[in-house]
Amino acid sequence: MIDREQVVHVARLARLELSEEEIERMQSELSGILEHVDRIQSLDLSEVEPTSHVVALENVMRPDEPRPSLPRERALEPAPDPYEGAFRVPSPNA
Amino acid sequence: MSIRELIELSAAEALRRITAGEISAAELFDAYAAVPDELNAYLWRAEPGAADGNGAGAGAEGPLAGLPLAVKDIFCTEGIATTAGSRILEGYVPPYTATSVQRVTDAGARILGKTNMDEFAMGSSNENSAFGPVLNPWDTSRVPGGSSGGSAAAVAAGLAPWALGTDTGGSIRQPAALCGIVGLKPTYGAISRYGMIAFASSLDQCGPLTRTVTDAALLLRELQGRDERDSTSVGIEGGVELPSREDLRGLRFGVPRELGPDAEGIEAGVREVFERTLRRIEELGGEVDECELPHSRHGISAYYVIAPAEASANLARYDGVRYGMRDPDARDLTGMYERTRGRGFGAEVKRRIMLGTYALSSGYYDAYYGQAQRVRTKIAEDFRAAFESFDFLVTPTAPTVAFELGSKTDDPLAMYMNDYCTVPVSLAGVPAISLPGGLAQPDGGGPELPVGVQVIAPAFTESKLLDAAYALEQAIGFDARPPGFGGGEA
Numbered sequence: 001m002i003d004r005e006q007v008v009h010v011a012r013l014a015r016l017e018l019s020e021e022e023i024e025r026m027q028s029e030l031s032g033i034l035e036h037v038d039r040i041q042s043l044d045l046s047e048v049e050p051t052s053h054v055v056a057l058e059n060v061m062r063p064d065e066p067r068p069s070l071p072r073e074r075a076l077e078p079a080p081d082p083y084e085g086a087f088r089v090p091s092p093n094a
Numbered sequence: 095m096s097i098r099e100l101i102e103l104s105a106a107e108a109l110r111r112i113t114a115g116e117i118s119a120a121e122l123f124d125a126y127a128a129v130p131d132e133l134n135a136y137l138w139r140a141e142p143g144a145a146d147g148n149g150a151g152a153g154a155e156g157p158l159a160g161l162p163l164a165v166k167d168i169f170c171t172e173g174i175a176t177t178a179g180s181r182i183l184e185g186y187v188p189p190y191t192a193t194s195v196q197r198v199t200d201a202g203a204r205i206l207g208k209t210n211m212d213e214f215a216m217g218s219s220n221e222n223s224a225f226g227p228v229l230n231p232w233d234t235s236r237v238p239g240g241s242s243g244g245s246a247a248a249v250a251a252g253l254a255p256w257a258l259g260t261d262t263g264g265s266i267r268q269p270a271a272l273c274g275i276v277g278l279k280p281t282y283g284a285i286s287r288y289g290m291i292a293f294a295s296s297l298d299q300c301g302p303l304t305r306t307v308t309d310a311a312l313l314l315r316e317l318q319g320r321d322e323r324d325s326t327s328v329g330i331e332g333g334v335e336l337p338s339r340e341d342l343r344g345l346r347f348g349v350p351r352e353l354g355p356d357a358e359g360i361e362a363g364v365r366e367v368f369e370r371t372l373r374r375i376e377e378l379g380g381e382v383d384e385c386e387l388p389h390s391r392h393g394i395s396a397y398y399v400i401a402p403a404e405a406s407a408n409l410a411r412y413d414g415v416r417y418g419m420r421d422p423d424a425r426d427l428t429g430m431y432e433r434t435r436g437r438g439f440g441a442e443v444k445r446r447i448m449l450g451t452y453a454l455s456s457g458y459y460d461a462y463y464g465q466a467q468r469v470r471t472k473i474a475e476d477f478r479a480a481f482e483s484f485d486f487l488v489t490p491t492a493p494t495v496a497f498e499l500g501s502k503t504d505d506p507l508a509m510y511m512n513d514y515c516t517v518p519v520s521l522a523g524v525p526a527i528s529l530p531g532g533l534a535q536p537d538g539g540g541p542e543l544p545v546g547v548q549v550i551a552p553a554f555t556e557s558k559l560l561d562a563a564y565a566l567e568q569a570i571g572f573d574a575r576p577p578g579f580g581g582g583e584a
Binding site: 039049055 | 186187188189190282283296322325326328392394395396398399406410413414415416417418419420424425426427428429430431432433435436437439441444445447448449451452455461462464465466467468469470471472474506507510521522523553
């Protein structure tokens with residue numbers, strides 16, 4: 001049902017590196033899960049509104065006032081490569 | 095008092111004795127901190143004597159008077175490493191504390207440790223932790239359930255009097271059932287999720303794992319409430335009352351045909367304990383009748399689209415940029431993302447990210463995610479309709495007692511079926527409690543293990559739910575302790 005090409009495509013969308021073995025296993029596992037999940041496809045629910053959240057809440061508002069937030073140094077502390085007050089990432093041209 | 099006597103106390107009883115000056119909070123904390131963790135229940139543990147320096151506020155004051163508490167490692171705790179059971183967050187020390195943890199520590203609770211869990215709360219056995227599985231204190235060849243397995247095992251084994259957990263599709267209730275303790279999943283929106291690492295945001299909820307119903311009420315009372323940092327939190331109007339009800343007269347209990355004792359995959363021993371519990375309800379004056387939740391049989395299908403879809407978006411943040419691990423060998427940005435995520439995530443998390451990304455991808459969105467959300471509407475409507483005729487619904491919490499380590503790891507779908515009775519409740523967003531109904535042998539024989547009974551109530555009626563659960567708890571009189579309690583020495 002799910003072929004190799006689809007697994008590779010979805011893994012790229014998800015920014016997930018998979019080994020050859022993982023790609024193989026993912027094909028059969030995802031197919032098995034989707035086969036079960038596909039049972040809901042046969043239900044006629046075209047008139048039913050989808051539920052994204054069960055609590056009926058809309059537009060929770062608060063005054064837009066500046067307040068103290070996490071200091072920059074604290075926010076940068078857990079970063080793998082903080083540099084001059086920013087998050088540094090690898091760049092092939094750097 | 096001896097260590098054993100101290101750790102035998104329920105949280106409410108310990109609180110009473112601390113308040114009366116019979117024991118000190120520090121003495122209780124140290125007693126728990128001294129019990130050896132032979133179950134891999136903790137990922138981080140406070141040292142004895144650390145009650146005042148463990149990241150919590152100063153002084154053992156407030157309504158929780160210094161009571162020690164275990165916290166699932168999914169809650170951010172300032173200054174204490176938080177991994178969510180994942181390699182990708184190894185070494186991460188959050189710069190802030192989750193609101194739920196802050197509330198209970200402000201109320202006087204002291205953090206005993208951070209408990210092991212399935213990676214990012216994805217799992218029903220705790221075998222998906224990057225730091226090794228938790229063992230069930232009733233039988234260490236078996237799983238404690240998951241994903242809050244460390245919290246459940248710690249409370250059951252006398253490593254903590256109570257614990258915080260999270261429940262997305264059953265992650266508090268199922269491990270509570272498999273470890274023989276009480277687990278409450280409050281109504282969606284009852285408790286702030288700020289600082290609670292997100293898995294599936296339309297389902298995730300924080301809740302207590304305790305040894306008694308009263309303890310669950312005690313902890314929920316401090317946890318619940320609106321938080322402006324989580325706009326989905328609304329709190330429980332009127333707060334939470336401590337339970338005191340002694341009978342169930344005038345209350346109607348529905349047993350959903352689809353999730354009841356005759357549902358597919360329910361073990362004989364689980365059925366027996368469940369049916370005995372129904373008789374107890376009747377003896378207490380409650381009415382028991384069959385009811386229907388016709389769409390709940392599609393709960394697992396809908397859940398395993400919705401939860402992975404939301405997870406795939408929530409877990410996009412683990413990209414090696416702002417926190418956690420980074421693969422050091424990548425030469426460009428995309429390669430860094432892909433390698434970091436490929437190495438940092440475990441098998442189940444990858445599976446769910448793939449499943450969710452697929453379900454949300456162009457051309458499949460409406461067929462999978464849209465359809466699953468429509469099924470969710472029908473499931474929620476079924477619950478609303480059932481609550482027009484019944485005050486509560488009752489089901490077994492899990493189809494089986496604790497199963498053996500490794501027995502379901504090669505079959506994701508068999509693992510997902512553990513959540514058969516808990517997932518529809520999560521999709522409907524209503525509260526449910528699992529309490530120990532008794533002990534039963536697994537199919538195929540073996541030692542007797544705990545069986546959980548799930549009581550489900552309408553949204554935001556936690557006080558009534560706890561009251562009914564309390565009456566039932568007193569009638570059941572479950573007081574068995576696992577052989578591993580307190581490190582195994584009785």
